[in-house]
Amino acid sequence: MTPADIPGLPPGVPEFLREEGIEELYPPQAEAVESGVADGESVVASVPTASGKTLVAELAMLSSVQRDGKALYIVPLRALASEKKAEFERWEAFGVDVGVSTGNYDSDGEWLSSCDIVVATSEKVDSLVRNGAPWVDELTCVVADEVHLVDDRHRGPTLEVTLAKLRRVNPGLQVVALSATVGNAGEIADWLDAALVDSDWRPISLRMGVHYGDAISFDDGSQREVPVGRNERQTPALVADTLDEGGSTLVFVNSRRNAEAAATRLGDVTADYLTPDERSELSDLAEEIRDVSDTETSDDLAAAVAKGAAFHHAGLAAKHRSLVEDAFRERLLKVICATPTLAAGVNTPSRRVIVRDWRRYDGEFGGMKPLDALEIHQMCGRAGRPGLDPYGEAVLLASDHETREELFDRYVWADPEPVQSKLAAEPALRTHLLATVASGFARSREGLLEFLDQTLYATQTDDRSHLESVTDTVLDYLEANDFVERDGDGIEATGLGHTVSRLYLDPMSAAEIVDGLRDADDPSPLGLYHLVARTPDMYELYLKSGDRETYTELCYERESELLGPTPSEFEDVRFEDWLASLKTAKLLEDWASEIDEDRITERYGVGPGDVRGKVDTAEWLLSAAERLAGELDLGSVVSVREAKKRVEYGVREELIDLAGVRGVGRKRARRLFEAGIETRADLREADKSTVLAALRGRRKTAENVLENAGRQDPSMDDVEADAEATPDPTFAPASEASSDQASLGDFE
Template sequence: MQLADLRRYGASHTIIQSLRDIGIKDIYPPQLEALRLGLLSTKDSFVIASPTASGKTLIAEMAILKTIFEEVGKVIYLVPLRALAGEKYADFSRKYKPLGIKVGVATGDYDSRDPYLAAYNVIISTNEKMDSLLRHSSPWIHDITLVVADEIHLITDAHRGPTLEVVLARLRQTNPNIRVVALSATIRNVHDIARWLNARVLESTWRPVPLKEGIYFDKSILFDDGSHKEVEVATIYDPINIALSVLDEGGQALIFVNTRKSTESVAAQAAKEVGKRISDGERKVLEQASEEVLKALAEPTRICRRLGELVKYGVAFHHAGIHSRQRKIVEDFFRENRIKLLVATTTLAMGLNLPSRRVIIRDWWRYQPGYGMGPIPVMEIKQMGGRAGRPGYDDHGEAVLIAKSRRDQAFLFEKYVGGEPEQVISKLGTESALRSHILACVATFLAKSEGEILDFISYTFFAIHKDPTDILSIVREVLRFLIEEGMIKEEGGNLKATPFGTRVAQLYIDPLSAVIIRDALFKAEERDRDLTPFSFFHAISATPDMMVLRLRKRDYEKLTPHIVARKDEFLLPLPGEEDQEFLAQVKTALVFLEWIEETPEDKIVGGYHIGPGDMRALVELGEWLLYSSYEIGRVFKLRRAVKYLSPVRKRLAYGVKEELLELVALQGIGRVRGRNLFNAGYRTIRDLKKADIEALTKVPTIGKEMAKDIKRQVT
């Protein structure tokens, strides 16, 4: 269909011209169906459920253009991950800046109203950041007339789902006329989501590149259309053989496995064979990519070196332990068809927008914390397989699961190839999920009574399947906890947040974390001695907000001497030494301690069996919880604890001893450059002011450009 023909469906000349300006030439069938249903001719909300790469985002973009050019409203585009927010921001900025549309991005820093966002037409935000902005009552929120909820099927995720659900409920309750365009994978009960959002439904199975789904067994792939494809045996590893066969056809392959260790081992096993299929020209480009991987961090780790070496062969692994900069390098070179084979964890599939001709799913079982090993949901397998087929390059895509027996083959066909995705179910109805959101409701004056809390819950997806009164007992238990711990009080028959409760809601931490931190701070205030950074590191590691490290068998005997040596430093009651949760907290606290003592990052990640990506995430989270501790200490006027916390928080943020804090405050000076400057005699800003550029250039890791930059900053 010609773009000019869109006028019959309500598209104005401005919208049609804007679509031309951003390079749109063709309208996909799902997009046309959305127009027929009134996307541009009505203000109705929509739920779009269709496969990966079927054009869902452009449907949302057409609604965005209408909102900005014809309704002069503000748009919020919600995404589940910070990486996706960055990706979407870059894409939208490139396309829409020339049209005069201002695009902003909001991630991280949960203790700000971000008034600067009022200047933007479109704001890309993570669900958590939007929740935080609602808690801070940012005034521009009332200007929002359209919210796009990407990956809304993740509402069924126990960790992320409740936040997305509450954000949409709050936006709809505070602005009943707000329009919602929700983008979803193919799910069984899409009509339930539509009923919740009072939206029209568009379901489609159309894909720009046809998908063949199959099961591999005994050197052959059996596809859902009845066809077979023989696989040549080049190695003893089935996933690699399946990948090599598509590389020989000129395609790329993506292998999903269930552990980080497997991503690295499978990639290493494939490197030699994939390397044989790389041209001399490609090899030079890959050597450049390898250099970029190694230079991404000031302190390259074992994982960095391993990844850098594999990239030379056109192979890479991809998991959450890799630093985000390195993940981006790998993703970019894979998109450019330089890296031929990528091995990723199944848990990272959500944020991995990397189409390849063949997707190979080796593992359909995965460890679930608290539950043990279990089969991966059909919806996730379909999402992984949906990445098969590169539009404009492949005439079809292939998604292949691996069976170990005929019985497995039949089971996998029935469950995953022929099976329907699971229903999406609300995970809001638990005490842990409701604690934070009920406090936020009261702190922002959205609810002043038990009845008004239930009224708010009636706006959530939970209320579609159950009556809000079904969780009345949980609501009452949460309120009892919040009142007993001094976050909410009853005043004149109404519920009201205390200064403590209001600050906790703004800090965006679990109220239970706040209680643990408060108790630790009061203990610290009483101490004249035995107060150390470890004291606070353990306290924040004991909170439900902390991502504690998993224990390994050898950890038990290694941790016991530390516990004995530091027994007087703990601010919280000590359980038995065999308590696994406690041991994991101590292990996490020790990582923080080594980090601020400037232990080389390679030694930390190697010694604690984590990746540089984990290290970064852990430090960011720890720094936020120390900031929250500092703010809670201020609420209670705990001056001694607050004074002690201030430098510890900064040390954790930079990973340095206290003597380097002045130097690392300079832009571009991290823990390595800071230590090199200090060791060379430049210990203060005053020393740097006196230094000349030539002398600074001689300091290791300080080149001429960095030396000039330092001088610019200190003069």
């Protein structure tokens, strides 16, 4: 089938596809077209990575837009949303407007109504439905990328409920679900009333195998010699073998620390394969990485990158991750050592994938637990890029014959597990039942159960009693906390319940926040940070060895600031959770006290991405707390707002006004303050030479800052920096010794 054979596309698109090199559709793509994907029919495409799933989605969306419809593309990750928007923007030449939305969970995203294709995370789509986005009922086509993630206990229920709601709002909605090969794709197709395209076809061959001794044994019975010398490890030998043929390698390990250590070691391998031009480009990239954040993690990453290797995990800043991914796609970086998060849809294919660690620590399991076959297959699917690689290889590592046999049985020859709905768990239903009532999708217990009958969970079980039992437990909780009111079988959300749903809060988080704020008229920042840190919506820091004593002492030292009664030390689990939340709160307090980012990452054993994640989550939860305090007419509104601003900007109280000027940030605000410029009003009147000196002679920066502060004439023409006005670079906040504060960290 050729592009010209595809019905319903905008004029010129088939010719454009041919210009892109698509002379003929891949077999799974042709099967999807034959199943009606370009005619508005729902399709589940369960095919391997790199087999053309995205084009299937584009055909559905473009044909839908051509029929005067509107399309939505749902992704699991924010990073993937940006990547897909950039990819879809090539259709703007054909009059198709593309928009992306990932943040601001309490917004209705009205501006997206003018877009033909909207890219968003499942959480954002859920929040848009809750906030009554007017364009949601105009949707004619919805694409769910990585739909097998309904199996994920964190993200899965949101995707599942969101698809059910969108289908309820838009009868006849075309749903295109894209998935890696899973064991029960037919069940997903049944749930979505969709045709199934189930294929194991790939444009280039992928061989899976196990390295043991001096060779890789593949699933097709072939072998490849990769000798490992005495005192040599398997991974460096396999990476060098790939480089000998000009290929790149992805190495999957089970922890951040292992990813960083492996990248450092493999840099010694990749460095020998770099050309002079690559060394120069990598040197520039390393400097760019160092500039992202003033942390040891940033320096370690830069050092590895300079040698052609990198690590990738959730502790990196978003900019770190995007720089690494781009350089790897361009084959400038030769190897990435990553935790499994990189396998979740981000486009980073390589010649060879090495799964070094096939076990991962699981607290509930009580030790190292083997990964699911589906997750391993997702990693292996990254091997082989059409147009660049003649083949793809995925290799697991065995140190003995017994392990070799186990890996073949468990992964190489095994089919991926069937995906299972995680909706019936109480934490998931707590959030989604309130939203379902508040959004008007159900107004009675029976109505709720009827709505839940449209979910994957209902498709997969004949036992309605468990879901009914959990539903009743959740409704009792929602009523007890004044989120819903019941009159017989009828259910209505209260004003508070509507607010909680629109704010995209877990009702248990809202209950914790409301209870805490009711007991304090003027809470301290630490008390508020601790309050939001102990909600289910915040992933708190773990207590490490020695932390219990440290934070027990801090707990009693500052107990008067904490909102709510401190659990007894003899209540082990509750007290441990209380201290873990306190540790998280102390990180936030340090950040809001202008403690250096490098000092924070070292003190708490986290990466810059973790700091940013905690800050963003705290800002969102404190914004929600401010709204709740205002709605309930509590006296803590001002304190909450100030704590929110301090954590948002990462500054002490006196810098809030300055740091709020776009382009200033925490470091520049401190320099301006030390130069005697204390408010945005001062910026409008200050001597320009003083401003220029405080901003280290950066004229363009100074002009932008002055313009953003509202200065009528921000020009720095003919202005010279006042040397005497340069602030003392050794300033340190009172809470830290100056030796820790040679320079203030920032996310500018």
